[in-house]
Amino acid sequence: ESDGGSSGGSVSQDGDALVFPPTEYQQDGKTQSYRSRWKKNGAESYDVVTEFRKGDTWAPGWSVHMEKVAEK
16 A cells, blocks of 8 residues: 555465455554455456455445556
8 A cells, every 4th residue: 555554464265366354454543454355357357346344344445457467
């Protein structure tokens, strides 16, 4: 992310998707839980969905399409 944060942990595979387990981000005394799923979309790309914990449920955060491009 743009502030230089990072997460650590394991990743599992569910069919053609990479599943990143819930983790926590802390800043200014606040904690936010989030998780991501990267689903393969073709030979060179993934569709990524990140969700945030809202109480006892997960709510959509954002989605992004990541695609490998040729070097110039």
